[in-house]
Amino acid sequence: MARYRRFVLPAVLIVLAVLLPFIDAALGTDALFTAITIAIFVMLALGLNIVVGFAGLLDLGFVAFYALGAYVVGWFASSHFNGVSFSFGSTATSLSGEALPGIHVSFWILLLLAGAFSAVCGMIIGFPTLRLRGDYLAIVTLGFGEIIPRFFQNGDDLGGFNLTNGTIGIKAIDSPGFPFLPDSLDTWQRFSTLDLNPWYYTILAMVLVTVYVNVRLQNSRLGRAWISVREDETAAAAMGINPVTTKLWAYALGALFGGFAGAFYGAFIKNIFPDAFSFNISILILCMVVLGGMGNIYGVILGAIALQGINFYVLPQLSTVVHAIGDTVGSAAMSNVDLARYNFFIFGVVLVLMMLLRPEGIIPNRQRQEELRDEDPGTGDAMGGARA
Amino acid sequence: MTTGGAAKSRSEALLQSVRASSWSTRLSAVVLAVVLVLLFSQAVQEPGQFASQLVIGVTNGAIIALIALGYTLVYGIIELINFAHGDNFMIGSFVGITVLSGTFVGLQFFAPITGDGGTLLKILGVVIALVVAMVVCGLLGVGIERVAYKPLRNSPRLAVLITAIGMSFILQNVGLIWKGPAQVPFPELISSANILPGEAVIFRWKDLFVIAVTVPLLVALSYFISNTRQGKAMRAVAQDKEAASMMGINVNRTISITFMLGGILAGASGVMYGLFNGITVFNVGFTQGLFAFTAAVLGGIGNLSGAVVGGFLIGIIGSMADQYIGVRWTSVVIFAVLIAVLVFRPRGLLGDRSAVQGGGE
Numbered sequence: 124m125a126r127y128r129r130f131v132l133p134a135v136l137i138v139l140a141v142l143l144p145f146i147d148a149a150l151g152t153d154a155l156f157t158a159i160t161i162a163i164f165v166m167l168a169l170g171l172n173i174v175v176g177f178a179g180l181l182d183l184g185f186v187a188f189y190a191l192g193a194y195v196v197g198w199f200a201s202s203h204f205n206g207v208s209f210s211f212g213s214t215a216t217s218l219s220g221e222a223l224p225g226i227h228v229s230f231w232i233l234l235l236l237a238g239a240f241s242a243v244c245g246m247i248i249g250f251p252t253l254r255l256r257g258d259y260l261a262i263v264t265l266g267f268g269e270i271i272p273r274f275f276q277n278g279d280d281l282g283g284f285n286l287t288n289g290t291i292g293i294k295a296i297d298s299p300g301f302p303f304l305p306d307s308l309d310t311w312q313r314f315s316t317l318d319l320n321p322w323y324y325t326i327l328a329m330v331l332v333t334v335y336v337n338v339r340l341q342n343s344r345l346g347r348a349w350i351s352v353r354e355d356e357t358a359a360a361a362m363g364i365n366p367v368t369t370k371l372w373a374y375a376l377g378a379l380f381g382g383f384a385g386a387f388y389g390a391f392i393k394n395i396f397p398d399a400f401s402f403n404i405s406i407l408i409l410c411m412v413v414l415g416g417m418g419n420i421y422g423v424i425l426g427a428i429a430l431q432g433i434n435f436y437v438l439p440q441l442s443t444v445v446h447a448i449g450d451t452v453g454s455a456a457m458s459n460v461d462l463a464r465y466n467f468f469i470f471g472v473v474l475v476l477m478m479l480l481r482p483e484g485i486i487p488n489r490q491r492q493e494e495l496r497d498e499d500p501g502t503g504d505a506m507g508g509a510r511a
Numbered sequence: 512m513t514t515g516g517a518a519k520s521r522s523e524a525l526l527q528s529v530r531a532s533s534w535s536t537r538l539s540a541v542v543l544a545v546v547l548v549l550l551f552s553q554a555v556q557e558p559g560q561f562a563s564q565l566v567i568g569v570t571n572g573a574i575i576a577l578i579a580l581g582y583t584l585v586y587g588i589i590e591l592i593n594f595a596h597g598d599n600f601m602i603g604s605f606v607g608i609t610v611l612s613g614t615f616v617g618l619q620f621f622a623p624i625t626g627d628g629g630t631l632l633k634i635l636g637v638v639i640a641l642v643v644a645m646v647v648c649g650l651l652g653v654g655i656e657r658v659a660y661k662p663l664r665n666s667p668r669l670a671v672l673i674t675a676i677g678m679s680f681i682l683q684n685v686g687l688i689w690k691g692p693a694q695v696p697f698p699e700l701i702s703s704a705n706i707l708p709g710e711a712v713i714f715r716w717k718d719l720f721v722i723a724v725t726v727p728l729l730v731a732l733s734y735f736i737s738n739t740r741q742g743k744a745m746r747a748v749a750q751d752k753e754a755a756s757m758m759g760i761n762v763n764r765t766i767s768i769t770f771m772l773g774g775i776l777a778g779a780s781g782v783m784y785g786l787f788n789g790i791t792v793f794n795v796g797f798t799q800g801l802f803a804f805t806a807a808v809l810g811g812i813g814n815l816s817g818a819v820v821g822g823f824l825i826g827i828i829g830s831m832a833d834q835y836i837g838v839r840w841t842s843v844v845i846f847a848v849l850i851a852v853l854v855f856r857p858r859g860l861l862g863d864r865s866a867v868q869g870g871g872e
Binding site: 177179251252254255259261262263265266267269270273274276277316402406409413414417464465466467468470471472474475478479482483 | 592656659663666667669670671672673674676677678679680681683684685687688697797801804805808825840843846847849850853854857866
């Protein structure tokens with residue numbers, strides 16, 4: 124029995140996650156939407172964890188892949204390119220039965236396409252940065268992370284061609300669905316916005332696949348190559364590891380999951396616009412990874428849940444709580460305070476406090492922790508690697 | 512005197528260096544040459560417009576250079592990308608407008624300058640706004656370091672980066688609550704009138720004002736770093752913290768002073784930004800901070816003259832892109848330049864710290 128003990132905790136967590144919609148319905152908490160947004164960010168954080176946590180490449184522009192994934196779905200599953208009319212496996216139909224303008228491809232194909240496209244872009248972005256390390260790498264990725272949203276923002280007039288529809292963004296993106304299912308399962312046949320269960324199970328399945336791939340990667344040949352390149356690139360190269368392909372794999376795999384998350388986000392939220400992919404999101408994802416504990420899969424998931432939970436659930440609820448306290452205490456100032464204005468302030472304070480209390484993250488990666496403790500703070504770059 | 516033989520050997524040496532250069536260097540040289548030729552043709556076609564754009568670039572560059580110095584000072588000493596620095600700049604511009612509009616009790620004296628007060632009163636108001644903003648931002652810089660960075664001196668460096676981001680969020684929200692989400696207008700205290708006769712080249716009093724404030728600050732900073740005891744201590748700490756503390760240098764105090772210097776420059780820059788552009792907004796620190804940071808990296812982060820050179824370059828590139836490519840692509844151009852510079856010359860233009868594994872360059 125002992126050898127199965129390590130599967131107990133993951134199994135319990137998975138069962139809980141699968142049962143969440145039923146628990147939610149029973150308690151009437153209406154938390155499914157929040158759960159889906161959190162799950163999207165869990166996926167993003169796990170993707171970034173491959174780049175930052177495993178391979179030790181500080182990436183401040185991760186949001187680019189999220190945006191790319193979302194825009195792939197936006198381009199190929201909406202009426203944006205209304206000059207053409209093409210449909211393939213999509214559940215989108217017009218009321219009159221005529222062919223819809225624009226390209227409408229099945230979400231499941233687009234999911235793979237978005238992942239592949241992001242991964243290729245990850246490699247393209249990663250390639251020129253291979254010679255850089257530490258803080259310099261962070262700056263270049265930051266540059267890319269600023270250029271790509273800007274490109275989407277200004278892409279409504281690329282020599283007269285409207286690629287991204289500018290700041291308005293792409294609207295009315297098709298829902299995913301399984302068109303071959305019988306009509307009795309209509310919520311699954313064509314994902315509706317009223318019943319969030321299909322959405323939830325889709326993103327849950329995606330998260331579970333991501334976690335599985337991450338766990339398998341960690342102890343794979345590639346995962347160990349990442350650790351060795353992270354620790355000492357020169358020594359790793361001397362031992363026969365090719366740092367170039369190793370790093371490119373990290374970029375590609377990290378971007379792959381970023382693209383998946385973006386594709387789901389695009390289909391789920393239905394309207395994408397460039398402001399949703401600002402630099403702040405990159406920082407938020409990085410904070411999740413660092414806060415939870417870099418390189419530790421549980422830690423990263425917990426970090427994403429904690430930060431996104433604070434952002435979407437605790438902070439909006441906080442003002443209700445404070446108002447209630449103010450009402451009972453009889454303090455007019457407290458019962459009328461508008462805490463929504465202070466959200467970013469509170470978020471910043473939370474970040475600072477958490478880092479002051481646990482600089483290694485909530486659940487530190489044991490190996491990483493030792494490296495960080497060992498390090499002479501006077502040397503090295505932001506990732507804790509020695510300077511060349 | 513150049514003899515024929517010397518010219519020949521020089522051209523041979525040039526040919527040899529071209530042969531020895533890598534494809535990436537050649538590519539960057541070609542791209543740079545094309546851009547310069549295009550700019551030159553613009554300069555020949557419309558010299559007045561080009562010169563005016565150059566002046567705007569230099570002025571914007573001066574403002575950026577002052578912020579960039581704050582990044583580079585801090586990076587040189589504790590190797591932290593101080594994300595909160597841009598927001599310190601924003602707070603500086605807010606302090607400036609608060610002083611100038613006389614919203615604080617006791618500063619009502621300056622309320623008339625927004626109307627048609629005398630020139631002397633206007634100058635006095637601007638000077639006081641500059642000084643107050645510099646003091647506030649200097650203290651703010653020290654305070655941030657004390658609260659958020661000092662307790663993490665021996666922690667993983669990424670933790671400090673995250674607290675810097677947290678501080679940036681906090682300051683941005685302070686600005687948002689203080690002045691609201693809309694743009695805050697600045698009174699037109701410095702005239703936009705052209706100093707030069709004619710309309711061909713535009714060099715306004717505003718441009719002169721920015722240069723006139725920036726140059727003394729740069730000279731003072733350079734004197735402070737190279738000639739004073741404290742400046743020498745800063746250089747020593749930047750080189751080796753432990754050895755410096757063994758030689759009796761108070762490392763903590765030196766780091767505090769570094770943050771204070773950065774804050775002072777950011778405060779001056781914030782007020783000038785407001786007076787020059789006529790507006791400020793709560794999230795201006797983010798974009799300007801990013802440009803300044805780009806400038807610091809472009810010049811070689813940790814190198815003070817590099818930050819100034821980088822600041823002016825970013826300012827000029829930005830104003831040229833504004834004019835010849837379009838305002839909405841300016842930041843794309845600036846970041847593309849940054850990426851190109853780092854990829855082809857990873858230590859920045861004047862940098863001495865190698866960013867490349869193995870220090871191959």
